[in-house]
Amino acid sequence: MSLLSVENLRVTYPTRQGPAEVVRGVSFTLGRERLGIVGESGSGKSQTGRAILGLTPKPGVATADRLEFDGIDLRQADARQWRSLRGRRMSMVMQDPKFSLNPVMPVGKQLMETLRTHGTPRSEAKKRALEMLEAVQIRDPERVFRAYPHELSGGMGQRAMIAMMLVSAPDLLIADEPTSALDVTIQIEVLRILDKLVAERGMGLIFISHDLRLVSSFCDRVLVMYAGQVVEELRAADLHNARHPYTQGLLNCLPKIDGDQRPLPTLNRDEAWTK
Amino acid sequence: MTGAEMSDKTMTDTVLSVENLEVTFRAGLEEVRAVRGVSFTVARGESYGIVGESGSGKSTVLRAICGLAPTSGGRIVLDGAPIRTPRDAAFYRRVQMVFQDPYASLHPRHTIDSVLSEPLAIQGFDRREERIEQALEDVGLGKGFRFRYPHQLSGGQRQRVAVARALILEPEIILLDEPTSALDASIQAEVLNLLDRLRAERGLTYILVSHDLAVVSHMCERLLVMQHGQAVEELTREALRARQAQTDYTKTLLKASEGYSAEVTA
Numbered sequence: 142m143s144l145l146s147v148e149n150l151r152v153t154y155p156t157r158q159g160p161a162e163v164v165r166g167v168s169f170t171l172g173r174e175r176l177g178i179v180g181e182s183g184s185g186k187s188q189t190g191r192a193i194l195g196l197t198p199k200p201g202v203a204t205a206d207r208l209e210f211d212g213i214d215l216r217q218a219d220a221r222q223w224r225s226l227r228g229r230r231m232s233m234v235m236q237d238p239k240f241s242l243n244p245v246m247p248v249g250k251q252l253m254e255t256l257r258t259h260g261t262p263r264s265e266a267k268k269r270a271l272e273m274l275e276a277v278q279i280r281d282p283e284r285v286f287r288a289y290p291h292e293l294s295g296g297m298g299q300r301a302m303i304a305m306m307l308v309s310a311p312d313l314l315i316a317d318e319p320t321s322a323l324d325v326t327i328q329i330e331v332l333r334i335l336d337k338l339v340a341e342r343g344m345g346l347i348f349i350s351h352d353l354r355l356v357s358s359f360c361d362r363v364l365v366m367y368a369g370q371v372v373e374e375l376r377a378a379d380l381h382n383a384r385h386p387y388t389q390g391l392l393n394c395l396p397k398i399d400g401d402q403r404p405l406p407t408l409n410r411d412e413a414w415t416k
Numbered sequence: 417m418t419g420a421e422m423s424d425k426t427m428t429d430t431v432l433s434v435e436n437l438e439v440t441f442r443a444g445l446e447e448v449r450a451v452r453g454v455s456f457t458v459a460r461g462e463s464y465g466i467v468g469e470s471g472s473g474k475s476t477v478l479r480a481i482c483g484l485a486p487t488s489g490g491r492i493v494l495d496g497a498p499i500r501t502p503r504d505a506a507f508y509r510r511v512q513m514v515f516q517d518p519y520a521s522l523h524p525r526h527t528i529d530s531v532l533s534e535p536l537a538i539q540g541f542d543r544r545e546e547r548i549e550q551a552l553e554d555v556g557l558g559k560g561f562r563f564r565y566p567h568q569l570s571g572g573q574r575q576r577v578a579v580a581r582a583l584i585l586e587p588e589i590i591l592l593d594e595p596t597s598a599l600d601a602s603i604q605a606e607v608l609n610l611l612d613r614l615r616a617e618r619g620l621t622y623i624l625v626s627h628d629l630a631v632v633s634h635m636c637e638r639l640l641v642m643q644h645g646q647a648v649e650e651l652t653r654e655a656l657r658a659r660q661a662q663t664d665y666t667k668t669l670l671k672a673s674e675g676y677s678a679e680v681t682a
Contacts, residue, residue, distance in 0.1 A: 181600040181601070181602060181603075182571065182600055294470050294471050295470060296469070296470035296471065297470075297471075323470070324468075324469035324470055324627050325627065325628075325629075325669060325672035325673050326469060326668055326669060326672045327469065328672065329672045329676060329677075332676050336676075351600055351601060352601075353601070354675055355675055355676060357675070358674075358675030358676040358677065359675070359676040390602065391601055391602065394601050394602050394604070394605035395601055395604075395605075395630065396604075396605070396608065396628075396630045396631055396633070396634035396635075397630055397633075397634075398629055398630050398633040398656065398657060398670075398673065399633075399657050400634070401634075403612060404605075404609035404612060404613070405605040405608055405609055405634070406605065407602060407605050407606050407609070408602035408605070
């Protein structure tokens with residue numbers, strides 16, 4: 142039984158030139174596994190993640206033939222139902238800590254907010270918040286707990302945000318470029334935390350990233366998105382056997398430590414890919 | 417560093433050297449020593465990389481070189497003469513910087529034209545029209561972009577504008593602070609190719625800061641690994657490719673850049 146099933150998801154924004162469809166018929170199911178969604182900026186991968194959580198910003202509209210989380214039809218969910226789901230059962234790590242943390246609230250208070258909202262006592266919430274900060278490899282959790290977001294570096298802010306999303310132990314985590322702002326070593330640590338949650342608690346993870354190499358080494362399955370559509374779905378281990386020219390192009394244009402290809406191959410886009 | 421020829425080269429044709437650089441930030445009673453005694457030299461025409469985690473002080477070194485961070489110790493020598501604080505216009509004529517985030521580094525209400533004409537006006541350059549058009553041409557944008565605003569440009573195009581802004585003064589040294597980390601992989605390839613081509617054409621010297629070992633390996637002949645504000649290790653590109661890292665930290669970085677593996681690396 143799958144945790145999440147999505148069928149024919151479409152996200153549309155009205156523009157002066159008529160409606161612009163940024164997600165065009167995405168379908169997939171997610172079990173208790175790590176699913177990667179890869180694509181470049183503007184491919185609709187973040188919009189897909191947001192639509193699942195009902196966070197498509199107005200005036201955008203998300204429609205789907207089916208959008209089901211653990212047997213709950215999310216298309217029919219009302220505000221109360223969403224409140225009981227978001228944060229506790231499904232949560233999302235956003236891309237940029239600068240814009241997604243509350244600038245006028247200390248990090249610790251923000252961390253406790255989820256737990257407090259869902260009824261954890263204050264002292265318990267503080268303890269778990271500090272533990273979580275430690276778990277995401279923050280060296281001085283007490284200081285970060287008291288700090289305001291602007292007092293933290295990008296990497297620290299991102300880790301605080303990951304801690305915030307994991308502190309409530311959700312069933313489904315949508316991680317939108319969670320590690321792009323982090324250094325490689327910490328990236329690996331954070332991924333290990335996520336990996337552990339998937340393995341031990343059976344969390345479902347949607348890992349949205351532009352980093353093909355990272356996704357292929359971390360996820361079980363990968364969806365490659367281009368211009369709002371899934372152009373290829375494959376097992377992460379088979380990524381180097383990708384068929385679609387877009388996937389191949391993305392892989393080839395990355396510089397390699399050992400490669401000495403000059404100039405780097407660039408990606409030539411084909412109109413036909415958007416059909 | 418390997419052998420005498422490298423030290424020979426740096427001895428004879430050093431364009432920039434950083435000696436025991438210290439940068440300390442103070443906020444109330446808290447004191448952060450962002451850079452603690454870092455030294456390195458950069459040869460003319462070389463591309464020198466600085467790698468490290470966030471908070472390792474790698475960007476701060478660059479900012480200290482161009483006068484955006486306060487140096488509390490050590491000195492920076494450009495062509496044999498210590499750089500004075502505050503930096504004068506002549507310094508910026510020779511040393512320019514490209515910042516990490518093309519979304520934050522361009523003024524949202526200035527057209528590309530005014531972004532590019534400002535340094536020309538400050539430095540009293542002539543033939544401004546021509547130079548602006550040429551600079552846009554050089555970075556592959558073309559004249560059509562001249563009167564646009566940053567919000568009308570994509571991330572890659574903005575970073576090209578940032579490169580054009582740095583290049584328009586015909587500097588010798590360009591400080592690149594994570595020039596492609598905000599860009600998509602395919603756009604990163606284009607910007608790296610652009611930087612590579614410009615360096616070959618004009619004999620520029622680069623100091624490139626990046627967290628991505630693959631980018632540094634592609635772009636730089638030598639690199640410095642930094643951690644906690646200190647220099648950990650200096651490597652040549654060949655040593656990096658041969659995985660001849662001496663310190664544990666560099667080895668960890670190398671391992672981590674190969675992707676995720678379930679077993680513990682530490």
